[in-house]
Amino acid sequence: xxxxxxxxxxxxxxxxxxxxxxxxxxxxxxxxxxxxxxxxxxxxxxxxxxxxxxxxxxxxxxxxxxxxxxxxxxxxxxxxxxxxxxxxxxxxxxxxxxxxxxxxxxxxxxxxxxxxxxxxxxxxxxxxxxxxxxxxxxxxxxxxxxxxxxx
Amino acid sequence: xxxxxxxxxxxxxxxxxxxxxxxxxxxxxxxxxxxxxxxxxxxxxxxxxxxxxxxxxxxxxxxxxxxxxxxxxxxxxxxxxxxxxxxxxxxxxxxxxxxxxxxxxxxxxxxxxxxxxxxxxxxxxxxxxxxxxxxxxxxxxxxxxxxxxxxxxxxxxxxxxxxxxxxxxxxxxxxxxxxxxxxxxxxxxxxxxxxxxxxxxxxxxxxxxxxxxxxxxxxxxxxxxxxxxxxxxxxxxxxxxxxxxxxxxxxxxxxxxxxxxxxxxxxxxxxxxxxxxxxxxxxxxxxxxxxxxxxxxxxxxxxxxxxxxxxxxxxxxxxxxxxxxxxxxxxxxxxxxxxxxxxxxxxxxxxxxxxxxxxxxxxxxxxxxxxxxxxxxxxxxxxxxxxxxxxxxxxxxxxxxxxxxxxxxxxxxxxxxxxxxxxxxxxxxxxxxxxxxxxxxxxxxxxxxxxxxxxxx
Numbered sequence: 001x002x003x004x005x006x007x008x009x010x011x012x013x014x015x016x017x018x019x020x021x022x023x024x025x026x027x028x029x030x031x032x033x034x035x036x037x038x039x040x041x042x043x044x045x046x047x048x049x050x051x052x053x054x055x056x057x058x059x060x061x062x063x064x065x066x067x068x069x070x071x072x073x074x075x076x077x078x079x080x081x082x083x084x085x086x087x088x089x090x091x092x093x094x095x096x097x098x099x100x101x102x103x104x105x106x107x108x109x110x111x112x113x114x115x116x117x118x119x120x121x122x123x124x125x126x127x128x129x130x131x132x133x134x135x136x137x138x139x140x141x142x143x144x145x146x147x148x149x150x151x
Numbered sequence: 152x153x154x155x156x157x158x159x160x161x162x163x164x165x166x167x168x169x170x171x172x173x174x175x176x177x178x179x180x181x182x183x184x185x186x187x188x189x190x191x192x193x194x195x196x197x198x199x200x201x202x203x204x205x206x207x208x209x210x211x212x213x214x215x216x217x218x219x220x221x222x223x224x225x226x227x228x229x230x231x232x233x234x235x236x237x238x239x240x241x242x243x244x245x246x247x248x249x250x251x252x253x254x255x256x257x258x259x260x261x262x263x264x265x266x267x268x269x270x271x272x273x274x275x276x277x278x279x280x281x282x283x284x285x286x287x288x289x290x291x292x293x294x295x296x297x298x299x300x301x302x303x304x305x306x307x308x309x310x311x312x313x314x315x316x317x318x319x320x321x322x323x324x325x326x327x328x329x330x331x332x333x334x335x336x337x338x339x340x341x342x343x344x345x346x347x348x349x350x351x352x353x354x355x356x357x358x359x360x361x362x363x364x365x366x367x368x369x370x371x372x373x374x375x376x377x378x379x380x381x382x383x384x385x386x387x388x389x390x391x392x393x394x395x396x397x398x399x400x401x402x403x404x405x406x407x408x409x410x411x412x413x414x415x416x417x418x419x420x421x422x423x424x425x426x427x428x429x430x431x432x433x434x435x436x437x438x439x440x441x442x443x444x445x446x447x448x449x450x451x452x453x454x455x456x457x458x459x460x461x462x463x464x465x466x467x468x469x470x471x472x473x474x475x476x477x478x479x480x481x482x483x484x485x486x487x488x489x490x491x492x493x494x495x496x497x498x499x500x501x502x503x504x505x506x507x508x509x510x511x512x513x514x515x516x517x518x519x520x521x522x523x524x525x526x527x528x529x530x531x532x533x534x535x536x537x538x539x540x541x542x543x544x545x546x547x548x549x550x551x552x553x554x555x556x557x558x559x560x561x562x563x564x565x566x567x568x569x570x571x572x573x574x575x576x577x578x579x580x581x582x583x584x585x586x587x588x589x590x591x592x593x594x595x596x597x598x599x600x601x602x603x604x605x606x607x608x
Contacts, residue, residue, distance in 0.1 A: 011545075018549045020531065022524045023514060074567050076554045088520025089527070091551040091560060102554050125519040130552075130560075146554070 004046035005058055007033075009065035017059055018089050025056040025092070025122045030072070030103075031081035032064050038081045041107040048111045055122045079105050079144060085118075087125035094121065096134035099146040106142030113140055171230075172196045172268050184269035193268055197278070198536055200230050204278065207252065210245040211284055214292045217244040227251075231278065232260045243292050252280040 008014050018026060029045060031038035042060065049058045063072050063080060071077075075084055083104040085092040093101045094117065108114040116135045124132035134141060167176045170183060172193045177183050184193075207227070217225060217238065225238040227248040236248045251257055261278055264270070280288075472478065515521070533539045546568075553563040 015543065015547050015549075019527065019543065019547075022527055022531075023518075070571075073570075074548060074553075075551060086549060088518070088524045089549050090520040090523070091549065092519070093552060100554055102552055126515050128515065128517040128519055130519060 005049060005060050007060045007062055009062045011067045011070055014061060014071060018086055021057045022088060025118055026086040027056060027058045027118065028061050028084045029081055030061045030063050030077050032062060035080055037107050041081045044108050044111050044114050048114050052115055052118050056118050081107065085121050092121050092125055093131040094134055095131060096141050097138055105144050109140045193270060194536060194538065203227060207245045207248050211249055211288045214288060214295055215244045216242060231264045232257055249280055249288060253282060253285040
């Protein structure tokens, strides 16, 4: 799916897309094109990119690229695919009842789920909220386990 | 007493002044220059003047002798000094303007303007000519004067001498003159005898008429088409100003004899030199033209130079009308249309942003990163206009709240930077390169210090 959406492989590219996306939600998908789950997510992102284009920009980031490792570390990306949301260069968190509020881990079940999540984030950001709660029912939120760091 | 003070205050408030950047009267005093509208119009005001200066910059780099006929057209309105600079008595193009731009009065006015209108003081240098540039330009002018026989008073009257021994004339010497003669339209007949003697075809360069007044007075029979050649004429409107370009071109012969239309000087290019010479000329004019086309031909000098170099372009294609090539004006018209489109885009480029700003006023001012968005928008606009370069730090990191982080999001960035600093220390601790410096004895250093002291005292 990487040819349908812009794929970033350099830190500078990621920097500039974060800086230049103004008054829109920026969705950064961290992952690799060889992963099946990533492809599934990419498919949903690519299909809904046009529908959310008025309030959202979507870009893929290749976690295997060398220059991206800074961001992989900074964003604590341990599982792929991980989706991170930004608004006006500010990180947007989402409380979805999982261990990690800072990003969405795993794929979305369907297109509408993704659109709902982005919309919730956009609405929250427009009200000045840095964290929003997930609009999806818990059965459609992918589960994962997070091991504590340095333990 | 209090009443008096109040009155004074009122007077102070009511005082209107005219802002020449915004073109409006206001009673805001010094506050006015911080208004976003003022800042916007200031940047467009400055960029407009910068366009005009780019013409002059061209002439600083390539001093050209100016004909008396064109001296009246070659003038500049200095927006900082509110004065018109004429070139009536100058030998070189824009010489008065260049001298003015380098003058201390201009610098003073410029600084005053920047202070009054809130321009950045570091931009001052881009609106004046530095002394080093001036001296370089003067040197070049002197060189030109010495090397160019025509510049020593020949610029006004016809010279018969050089036109006769055209084969011996140096190509480089006449290059600059060609540019000037090419838009001279006074006497085109004088080169006809020459044609018969050299048996060479000629390419007559643009003799165009400028200005609205000239539209009606354009006469097709005012120039002589070369024997066996074809003459084309076309008219096109450009930015509402009637502008007629005529040129006759003759590609039938392989040897392009190049004649300046005045007949005062005529040049013959030998086949070996021709190519390089053409390339040179094309480089000189072409590059400049590209620069001008983007700017939309705002000033008069620009219209001169762009029309002067337009007909040079068809020279590149070797096809002529007999080999079935499209007429040369097709290319130029397309180019002009293209340029109009691009100019339109660049002119309209500001419109969407202003629309956006209207839109952003509707957005919640308390939304996430509102201040950042406003600042960034301004920056982006400036970057578009080329006023600042997008040069952010390579180590820039966005605001991010980490998984294990408690506390503000800025802390997580600091924490990460600490981590990053720690890691390389462990890895590359012993690999720090040792800088080896030559040994300098203390005695020598002392001597030097003493010498310095002695000189100072």
